[in-house]
Amino acid sequence: MGGLLGVAVLGAGHMGADHVRRLDRGVSGARVVSVADPDTDRAKEATAGIDDVRVYPEPEAALDAPGVQAVLVASPGPAHEDALLAAFARGLPVLCEKPLVPDAAGALRVVEAEARLGRRLAQVGFMRRYDAEYMRLRSLLGSGRLGRPLMLHCTHRNVSSPPHFTTDMLIDSSVSHEIDAARWLLGQELTAVSVLCPRPSRNASEDLLDPQFVVFETSGGALVDVEVFVNSGFGYQVRCEAVCENGSARIGDGHTMVVTTGGTAHQEVAQDYLVRFADAYDREVQAWVDATRQGRVAGPSVWDGYAASAVAEAGVRARRDGVRQTVDLAPRPGLYADDDGHLGAVARTLA
Amino acid sequence: MGGLLGVAVLGAGHMGADHVRRLDRGVSGARVVSVADPDTDRAKEATAGIDDVRVYPEPEAALDAPGVQAVLVASPGPAHEDALLAAFARGLPVLCEKPLVPDAAGALRVVEAEARLGRRLAQVGFMRRYDAEYMRLRSLLGSGRLGRPLMLHCTHRNVSSPPHFTTDMLIDSSVSHEIDAARWLLGQELTAVSVLCPRPSRNASEDLLDPQFVVFETSGGALVDVEVFVNSGFGYQVRCEAVCENGSARIGDGHTMVVTTGGTAHQEVAQDYLVRFADAYDREVQAWVDATRQGRVAGPSVWDGYAASAVAEAGVRARRDGVRQTVDLAPRPGLYADDDGHLGAVARTLA
Amino acid sequence: MGGLLGVAVLGAGHMGADHVRRLDRGVSGARVVSVADPDTDRAKEATAGIDDVRVYPEPEAALDAPGVQAVLVASPGPAHEDALLAAFARGLPVLCEKPLVPDAAGALRVVEAEARLGRRLAQVGFMRRYDAEYMRLRSLLGSGRLGRPLMLHCTHRNVSSPPHFTTDMLIDSSVSHEIDAARWLLGQELTAVSVLCPRPSRNASEDLLDPQFVVFETSGGALVDVEVFVNSGFGYQVRCEAVCENGSARIGDGHTMVVTTGGTAHQEVAQDYLVRFADAYDREVQAWVDATRQGRVAGPSVWDGYAASAVAEAGVRARRDGVRQTVDLAPRPGLYADDDGHLGAVARTLA
Amino acid sequence: MGGLLGVAVLGAGHMGADHVRRLDRGVSGARVVSVADPDTDRAKEATAGIDDVRVYPEPEAALDAPGVQAVLVASPGPAHEDALLAAFARGLPVLCEKPLVPDAAGALRVVEAEARLGRRLAQVGFMRRYDAEYMRLRSLLGSGRLGRPLMLHCTHRNVSSPPHFTTDMLIDSSVSHEIDAARWLLGQELTAVSVLCPRPSRNASEDLLDPQFVVFETSGGALVDVEVFVNSGFGYQVRCEAVCENGSARIGDGHTMVVTTGGTAHQEVAQDYLVRFADAYDREVQAWVDATRQGRVAGPSVWDGYAASAVAEAGVRARRDGVRQTVDLAPRPGLYADDDGHLGAVARTLA
Structure with a gap:
């Protein structure tokens, strides 16, 4: 096309x-x-x-x-x-x-x-299938490295629910995300469900049973439990811990998956700057395209580029000579006196 | 335009x-x-x-x-x-x-x-200015909440350096990122620099002084130290801890900023699903646009949508009746037998 | 007495x-x-x-x-x-x-x-009542700062179970710790219980239903769920997350309690060295008493004390004069050539 | 003896x-x-x-x-x-x-x-040699698993300094701990030292140069840098990251050592309850000995023991029968109405 x-x-x-x-x-x-x-x-x-x-x-x-x-x-x-x-x-x-x-x-x-x-x-x-953490978790489960999944422990918390939100909607609107995520992560259908409700939080509106605790059974003999709490007050938290025969993996804390196997808890460390800064590159170029289409220039200026070169040159000298070097910058042209990307904003605040 | x-x-x-x-x-x-x-x-x-x-x-x-x-x-x-x-x-x-x-x-x-x-x-x-963590750190420093910055402790590690990499390039190619980031974060110029080199790692190629330790002084009386280690072997790690008069903030561990003030270490918790899943929404729609332009359909199918509804309905019944409910799905049409987004891949691995 | x-x-x-x-x-x-x-x-x-x-x-x-x-x-x-x-x-x-x-x-x-x-x-x-993390969690709940507890999510994992371990013992031997901990943390009796068993892990011995998932209801309207998994293979993990009306608190990950309220996750930072190093002081004095009773001397020697003074003096000079200072130690007497607490062991390994 | x-x-x-x-x-x-x-x-x-x-x-x-x-x-x-x-x-x-x-x-x-x-x-x-984290770090370095140490990055922060504290004491009283720790961790002498001072924090008393940044060189060609900040206001933080040829290890965040090698960050997970709860057992028995010597009885009562048994029995029935079981306790004797270890304190707060 x-x-x-x-x-x-x-x-x-x-x-x-x-x-x-x-x-x-x-x-x-x-x-x-x-x-x-x-x-x-x-x-x-x-x-x-x-x-x-x-x-x-x-x-x-x-x-x-x-x-x-x-x-x-x-x-x-x-x-x-x-x-x-x-x-x-x-x-x-x-x-x-x-x-x-x-x-x-x-x-x-x-x-x-x-x-x-x-x-x-x-x-x-179902956009969770496109979330980087969920994708990593599914990939790990699919690799078989942790063995067969036995349980998924899920948390689904919102800060507060809109006025019209009903007791049923905790399940058919909120938990529906976990329903799809569990089917997708496990490759299994959900075959039975039980629900328990603690005495509701005082922060929930009257008549709203919030939080609820839902336990699903799956066609492959796994369990999926979900805490759904739409008036938690403390944050939008979506977490999932997969407990498998040979290890567990948890996502949703600080955008990193933690895998626990044989005596250690692991977090993946990026191996490449294009991975670590992929979003930054996209955001950079998008910002440049947007500004340029509007006839604006923003972001790091050539003055910033010059200053970086001058400091780096002093650094190389300091390494070679083994002694401290001062940095001498040329006078800054007025064109760069208060450009958007430069030092002004922070410096003013901190002055 | x-x-x-x-x-x-x-x-x-x-x-x-x-x-x-x-x-x-x-x-x-x-x-x-x-x-x-x-x-x-x-x-x-x-x-x-x-x-x-x-x-x-x-x-x-x-x-x-x-x-x-x-x-x-x-x-x-x-x-x-x-x-x-x-x-x-x-x-x-x-x-x-x-x-x-x-x-x-x-x-x-x-x-x-x-x-x-x-x-x-x-x-x-200088794409770090567009990295979500750096943007959060600069915003925090600019807010003045932590007081005046006193020191930045920076880590810049690569897994390994390419063959042509020279001792000077640790500073003028690698540390140049920290040079710009420090100027941008602090709103200050760097005015002097000292460099110390430990005995090089055996993993660095001969004649390459790697790692190096660089300390900058700034126009505002702050210090910026940088460990640059381009043959660390263990990951691409870019970290920065800002130490201020009233607290410290650290980025680069697990994609979350940790702020320490008055007796506690804090991590921000997202307050909204559009924030937490912003990337997932973008990725979802981009994947759909791309597939559609190629005449393909992928992602969650209407069968997935139906299954989610059926399970949610059973969940609502379980909550209302207070007892476990089984889920009865209609027979799955052959069209959805092995669709891309469905259960096949994981299930086959785990069988 | x-x-x-x-x-x-x-x-x-x-x-x-x-x-x-x-x-x-x-x-x-x-x-x-x-x-x-x-x-x-x-x-x-x-x-x-x-x-x-x-x-x-x-x-x-x-x-x-x-x-x-x-x-x-x-x-x-x-x-x-x-x-x-x-x-x-x-x-x-x-x-x-x-x-x-x-x-x-x-x-x-x-x-x-x-x-x-x-x-x-x-x-x-019930020794968990004397565990530092549990004590902190109970103290926090008792303070009322997080509001009424709604749910406790508990994990109880062992690496493997002894040969005689039975399906009943997952509850009456293992979960009995969570039973007491929940009563003690909440100040409530447990009034009902449900149990669900996923298909057992292949790492469990034949006939052992492991893991199990137990949900308790309490006299105060709270829920307590427990994953008990005595052949997890991956570690001895005891965790508890208390979900309250105004925040949650989690213990059992890395010996620190994480509290989440209003948009941030907090970890307590010690305010005093006697708190941070309390165990070290006890261990130090106990080691000294034990060695002395046996007629031995171990631990940091006076040579270590001298070396620390000499280096500190050079540091003070370096700060005063603003230039690098070398450290000149007196010759080390033979008495300290290979003392227990000294550099030998590590140095030999790393040589 | x-x-x-x-x-x-x-x-x-x-x-x-x-x-x-x-x-x-x-x-x-x-x-x-x-x-x-x-x-x-x-x-x-x-x-x-x-x-x-x-x-x-x-x-x-x-x-x-x-x-x-x-x-x-x-x-x-x-x-x-x-x-x-x-x-x-x-x-x-x-x-x-x-x-x-x-x-x-x-x-x-x-x-x-x-x-x-x-x-x-x-x-x-020098009591840090008896701190569990430092002992783990030294043991790891001594094992040679991470290769030769290249740098130690150290942080030493106090909330505030006493009135008499002088600029020299940041080094000869505070940093002296890092001096000994570095010698002990590395098995090397410190051979040279440089000190840089940023513009002092406004929270430091007049004339006190606080914080300071100290860099040591060692007999084995390693570098040791120390941020010492005795009026940080935000906590007593003692951290150390050892950067080695094949990995890094960090202690001082949340009482757990984080080791980074080949693409992952690891945290040790205890393998045994006697390890995880060693301190709890000691504290429990010490509390019992102390109370008994004073003619008091405290801690979990036999009522607590009975309640745990009764709940566990209901749990075993629930697992066997596959349905929820209620727990029926005998009436509580007055002797246990308000015992120290029981539910009263928390319940009263939360009522």
């Missing part, structure tokens, strides 16, 4: 607007060509600054807009089934935010519809 | 090829329109699969190619000065890999040339 | 012999005056080198030996009830290794016997 | 009083028979409750008291030389707090005096 992928986005709420921004400025290879939302004002707001994008109140109109090659569904859950079927009818690939469909019966109808098509068009937005 | 930013890339070696890929598929808003490298074969290899890109042996030709709006310089350091001056002559914004120019005198000529232009066109590729 | 406490130890197996050593050389204020074990040979072995100690095959004889003022019960569990009642009959204070009595009915008989006495004589050996 | 070691303690200040307590109640095998301090009142206070101890204003009198077999010197540094020579004259083994003698010339006189005796009598109180 030549050129950029033309995407119709259904829904321009919190999540939809974020995906519009992401397709436009966060990832490469795509462009937003149409957005549907009953509230066309917020759809227009979400697409401000994007060229050649059309806004519609109706999903079907957005799907039929010229240039649409794929669909991203970010409308409310109850609208997903119709949106998916409409995409299938048009043969359009679709990325559908979770839940696929809120109820299992509706989800099964979508499965059957796609099965009738005889080819896959849809992907569900 | 409408449309995508047209970029000329000078140099198609390791770093240049990586930037070509990044501009094409890693960041949004830009396209590679020309690449210059004396070795046009490797330039062609680097640009394989990119539409409408031209390859030249000479930098000037690449700068003059139609559609060039900006320049990324990734050629060897000795070629930087000419490349920067050529970009300045054409009024082109430029992102120049470090070092700006290998020697301070040459770097100063570039400073003077840009100062004569009277406006900034160039940014130097 | 003047003089040393005279203690009868019942049982000279693994645990009993360790307690004999501890009373003799590990703690102050006590002396072992009698030991009972059916295997008098191993009782004699356990008491080798202790003056004035008597060995008996029968517990009663050990209790009636001259000078007995207290009893430590380390015999097998089934013998505990008789031992406790015999101590009660003699009015002797007693420290009884866990379990008090293996079955609840027998334990209740001991409770009733002591209640009839009308005063407490017995203490049970 | 039969019986307890009779010790004379010279000095009853902060450190001396602590050692008196330690010899009497913290370690086994010794008893305090005499204490000397010009301030006999504080000497009496330090020895309150100890039987048969004599107090003198003069050191010599304390050394000559009946039953003295060894000496612990905890008087001010300037008094050490005379005390050591007096002990040597009497052939008494001596443990001398650091510094051996404040100035190198005096320390050398002590060395020469002991060398003339022809046998070692004195040990210097």
